[in-house]
Amino acid sequence: MAPIADKLTKPMALASRVIVTTGPLMMLSRRDLTVNSTQKITLGIIAVYVVVIALLWNIPYVRWVLWPFKMLVIAFHEFGHAFMARCTGGKVESISLDPHEGGVTHMRGGIGALTLPAGYLGSSLIGALLIFCGFNIVASKVASVVLGVCFLLTLWWARRDWLTILTVLLAVGLLVACWFIKHAEPLRYVVLFIGVMSSLYSVWDICDDLILRKINSSDASVFAKRYGGSSQCWGVIWSIISLLFMAAGIISGIAAFHQSNDQQQNDSKHFIPTH
Template identity: 80%
Template sequence: MPPPMLIHAAAAAASPRHARLARATATAATTTTSAVLLARRDLTVNDAQKVTLGIIAVYVVAIALLWNIPYVRGILWPFKMLVIAFHEFSHAFACVLTGGRVQSISLDPREGGVTHMLGGRNAVTLPAGYLGSSLIGALLTFAGFNINASKIASIVVGVAFLLTLWWGRRDWLTILTVLAAVGLLVGCWFIAHAEALRFVVLFIGVMSSLYSVWDICDDLILRKVNSSDASVFAQRYGGSSQCWGVIWSVISLGFMAAGIVAGIAAFPQSATQQREDSQHFIPTKF
C-alpha cells in the first residue's frame, strides 16, 4: 500500500485534469445547446417572413392557373421568355467553364431557345440548362426574402443578362427580352426604396424554379420529346430521358426548397428594419 503522501499527491495531480475535463464537457454542452437554440431561432418564421411565404404561395397558384387557362396564359409570356434566357445562359456559362466557346444564343417566340456551342463537356453543359435555371430561381427566391439582397441579386442578374445580350446580339427577341427585364429591374429600384424590387425578384425566382420543373416534366415525362437535353444526355451516358427528367425535377424542387429555408434562416429582419436598411444601401426612392 503506498504511503498517504503519495496518495494525496496522486489525487492532487488528478484533480486539475478532472477539473479541466469537467470544464471542457460543460463548454461543449453549452456550445451544443447554443447551436440548437440558434438553429431553432434562425428557422423561426417571423411576421415579415410569413408574408413572404404567403406571397410565394400566391405566386405558385397564380402561375399554375395562368399557365393552363386559354387566352390569359399570354400574361406569363414575357416571364417565360425571361426564364428561357436563364436556361440558355446556364448552357452558355457551363460551356465557358468547361473550356468551350459560345457562338450564339437565340430565343424563339414560341417559347423555345437554342445555344450554339463549340467544345465544353457535354456531361456538364447538357443538364446545365434545366438545373442552372432552377438554381438561379432558388437563389432569386432566397434573395426575395430581403430588400438589400434583392438589390444585389438584381445587379448580378443584370450583368448576366448583358452577357446573354452579347451572345444573342443578332437575335431581336433575345435583345428585347433582355432589355425589358433589365428595364423592369432598374425601374423597381426607385419604388419605395426598392421594396417593389423584392417582390419582382421573388416572382422571377418562383417562376424560374417552377418553369424548370414544368419544362422537364412536359418535355420528358408527358410529351417525351426526342430532341431534349435529357434525351441527348441519355444517348451519350446511358439511362432513359424520362429517368433523367425525374432526377433533374427532384433536384430542381430541392433547390427551390433550399432557397426558401435559407431565406428564412438568413433574413430574420422585420419589414420595418428592411426598409431602414435599404435606405442606407444604394438608397433610391421614387
C-alpha cells in the same frame, strides 16, 4: 487501474461537455428558422405565386400573361448552358429565343456531361438564389445587379436575335424601374416572382417535355444517348434537384433575413439610395 466510478464518470462528463457545446448551436438553429410576421407574408406571397403560375400555365389564352416571364427564364436556361460551356473550355457561338417558348444555345466544345444539365439546373439554381434574395430588399438590389450582368452577357451572345434582345431589355427596364419606387420595395416582389417562376419552370418544363409529351430532342434525351439511362429518368432526377434548390432557397432566406419590412426599407435607404 482506475476505479470503475471514474470510468463511468468520464464518459458522462464528456457527454455533458458535448451537450453544453452543441446546445447553443441547436438553439441558434431554432432561432434562425423561427418565422416572423414579415417572413410569413413572404411565404404567403410565394404560395400565391405558385398557385397563380400553375393556373396561368394551363389556362388557354390566359397563359400568354406569363409569356414575357417564360422568355426570361428560358434566357436563364440558355445562360446556364453558355456559362457552363465557357467554364469547361467551350465556345459559345450564339443564343436565341423562339416565340414559341423555345431557346437554343449554339456552342462548341466543353464537357457535355456538365453543359447539358446546366440549362435546367442552372435556371433552377438562379431561381433558388432569387427566392433567397427575395426575402430582403437590399439583397434583392444586389440580386438585380447580378441579374443585370447576366443579362448583358446573354445580350452579347444573342447577337442579332431580336426576341432575346427585347426580352433582356424589358427585364432590365423592369428591374431599374422598381429601384425608384418606395425605396425599391417592389423590387423584392419582382425578384421573388422571377425566382419562383424560374424554379418552377425547370420542373414543369422537364415534366411537360419528357413525361407528358415525351419530346425526343430535349437536353435530357441527348444526355441519355451520350451517357446512358433514359430521358425520363434524368428528367425526374433533375426535377428533384430543382425542387431541393428551391427548398434550400426558402429555408436559407428564413434563416438569413429577420428584418421587418420597416427595417428593410430603412436599410435600403442607405444602400445605393434612389431618393
